[in-house]
Amino acid sequence: MTQLPGLLDTEAIRKDFPILDRQIHDGRKVVYLDNAATSQKPRQVLDALNAYYERHNANVHRGVHVLAEEATALYEGARDKVAAFINAPSRDEVIFTKNASESLNLVANMLGWAEEPYRVDRETEIVITEMEHHSNIVPWQLLSQRTGAKLKWFGITDDGRLDLSNIDEIITEQTKIVSFTLVSNIMGTINPVETIIRRAQEVGALVCIDASQAAPHMVLDVQALQADFVAFTGHKMCGPTGIGVLWGRQELLEDLPPFLGGGEMIETVSMHSSTYAPAPHKFEAGTPPIAQAVGLGAAVDYLTSIGMDNIAAHEHAITEYAVKRLLEVPDLRIIGPSTAEDRGATLSFTLGDIHPHDVGQVLDEQGIAVRVGHHCARPVCLRFGIPATTRASFYLYSTPAEVDALVEGLEHVRNFFG
Template identity: 65%
Template sequence: MALTIPEGMPQYEDAPRFDVAKVRADFPILDRVVNGNPLVYLDSANTSQKPQQVIDAIAVHYAFHNANVSRSVHTLGTEATDAYEGARARIADFIGAPSSDELIFTKNSSEAINLVAHAFRERSEDDRFRIGPGDEILISEMEHHSNIVPWQMLAERTGATLRWFGITDHGRLDMSNLDDLLTERTKIVSIVHMSNILGTVNPTAALTKRAREVGALVMLDASQSVPHLPMNVVDYDVDFIAFTGHKMLGPTGIGCLWGRAELLDAMPPFLGGGSMIETVTMEKTTYAAAPAKFEAGTPPIAEAIGLGAAVDYLTALGMPAVQWHEKEITAYALDALATVPGLRIIGPEVPVGRGGTISFALDKIHPHDVGQVLDAEGVQVRVGHHCAKPTCVRFGVPAMTRASFYVYTTTDEVDALVRGLEQVRKVFG
C-alpha cells in the first residue's frame, strides 16, 4: 500500500528519520508472544512501552544510589538529589521551559490539572485566580475526564459557570463562536492539545490571542502531544501545560506541570507537608518557592529519574523524526482501515492536523467484542469510552475501538490490525 505524504510535511526522502528496527530492539516486551501470536501493541495512547534504557536507569538508581532527596548531606542523598534535579532540568529543556524551576513534578496529568484548578478561589489575593459567580471556565467537548471533572468541581465550589467548545462532524474543535465563548468573564481556558480519542491536534494561536485580549489564563492538556510532537512552551504562549510520563516511554506515577514563574509564585500550595516549607511554627507556616512549594513529602524520585532517561531517549531520536514517523504510520493506517467494510473512523480522516490515534466503530459490533477477538490474534487495542464520554455522546456511540501508535509501531503491525478486524467480521458475521 502506498504511503500518503501529508500536506505541508517534507518529502519522503528529506524527512527526518530513525531506524524503527533498531528502536524496537530496545523494547524487551515487543518480543512477547500473546495468545500464540507475536505481540502487536497498538495502545500507546493509553500507556507507552518502556525501552531498556529507562528500565536500566530506574534499576541502577535503586541498586546503587537510593536515598531521599533534598534533606541529606551524605553521599547517597547528594547523588539522588543530583539525579532528581538533573532529570527536572532535562525535562524542562525538552519542552523549552525558560527555567527548570517552572517544572513541577506530579503523579500524572490529572494531578497537574487539579493543582491549577485548586489555585482558583473566591478570596484569592491575586485577581487572576479570583473566581466566583458571574465568572466562567472554558473547556471543550473533546476533553479527557481529567480536564472536565476538576473544572466542574471548581464551578460547583465557587459558583462559576462552566462553558465549552463543541466538535465538528469531522472531529475538529468548533471555534466558530470563539468570541462568544471566550469573553471578559472567562478566568481560564483549559483545552486538550491532542485529543486522546479523536487524534485531533487543536490549533491554539487564535485561542491564545483571544485569551490575551480578555485577560484569561490558558492551560493545555498536552498528555498526548508532548510525547509525539516537538514542544516549546514559549512558542505556544500559554500559561500552563500538563503532561504525563507513562505515555512518553517513562514510568507510571510521574507527571509534570509547567507554569509561568510569576503564576506559580502567586499560587497557593496544593498539598501541605514536608519539604514544601520555608519555616514552620505552631502558629504559622511560610512556604518555599516553586517547585518545592508544590512537591510536599517524598517525591517520585526513581520515577523522575526514569522520565529523565525517557526524555534522553526521545531527544536522541529527535522529536521531528518522531513526529514524521507517526505521520507516516497514521497515513498508512488511515488508508488501510478504509479497506475494512463497515468501518467508520471517528475523527479526522486525513493525516493532517491529527496524531497517531485512530478511533473507529465497526458495523454494529460492540467494541468490547472487537477487542476480545483482536486480543486472541495478539493485537492489543483499547476499547470503551476512553475517559471521554462526552465525545462518544457527540458521535452517537456508546464506546469506540482505538488503535494508537508510537516510535516502535510498524506498517506490518497495522496490517495485523486489518487482518484482525477481518477476523472480527467473520466471527460476528
C-alpha cells in the same frame, strides 16, 4: 514489506523495547497499538530505574550523606532535562506531580484558592471543550461547583474538529481560565492552539494546555505555545508511571497558593503559621516520586536522541497509512478526522454493529492490543451517538506491518461475527 517516506529505523528502535518481543496466545508476537493509554519502556529507562534503586536509593534534599546527595542530584537533574525538553525559560517552572491528572487538579485548586486577580468565583467563567479527557473536565466541574463559576465549552464538528465559530461568545471578558487539550486522546485531533490562545489573551484569561498526547509525539515548546500552564505525563512518553509534569509561568507560580501542604514545600513552620518555599518545591509536598523522575529523565534522553521532529514525521506517515487502510474495511467508521491532516497517531473507530469490546477481545486473541471503551472522553461518544469505540494508537516503534495486522484482524472480526 511496505515502505513509507519519513519512517524511522524501527528495526533498530524495537530492539530497545524488550516487551515488543513477547509472544502471547500460542506464540503470536504482540502487536502493541495501545500507546495513547501508555507507551512501552526502552531498556535505557529500565536500566536507569534499576541503577537508581540498586546504587542511589535515598530521600532527597535534606540528607547530607552520599546516597542522599546522589539521589538529589539525579532527581534535580531530571528536572533540568525536562526543562530543556520543553524549552522552559527556567528549571524552577517545572513541577513534578504523579500524573497529568494531578497537574490539572493542581491548577484548578490554585485558582480556586487564589486572591485577585487570579481568583475564580461566581462572577467568572471557566472554558473547556467537549473533546477533553475526563482529567480536564472533572477538576473544572468541581471548581465550578465549589465557587459558583460558570462552566462553558466548545463543541465538536461532525468531522471531529473543535467548533470555534462562536469563540467570541464562549471566551468573554468574564472568562478567567481556558483549559483544553492540544491533541485529543480519543480522536487524535490537533487543536488550533494559536487561535484559542489569541482570543484568551484578548480578554485577559489564563490558558492551561493538556499536552499528555502531544509531549510524546511532537516538539513541545512552552515558550512558543504562549500558554500559562502545560500539563503532561511520563508514562505515555517512554517513562514510568507515577510521574507527571506541570509547567507554569514563573510569576504565576510565585503568586498562586500551594495545593498540598507538608514536608519540603515549607520555608518556616510554627504552631501559628507557615511560610512557603519558592517554586517548584512550593508545589511538591512530601517525598516526591524520585525513581520515577529519574526514569522520566532517561526517557527524555532517549526521545531526544532520536529527535522529536523525526518521531513526528514517522507517526504522520504511519497515521496516513493507517487511515487509508482502515477506510478500506467495510462498515468501519472513523470517529474524528478522516485524513492525516492536523491529527495525531490515534484512531478511534466503530465496526458496523459489533460492540467495541467484542472487537477488542477478538483482536486480542490474534495478539493485537488495542483499547476499547469511551477512553475517559465519554462526552465525545455522546456527541457522536455511540456507546464506545475501538482505539488504535501508534508510536515511534510502530510499523506498517502492524497496521496491516490490524486490518487483517478486523477482517477476522467481521467474519467471526458474520
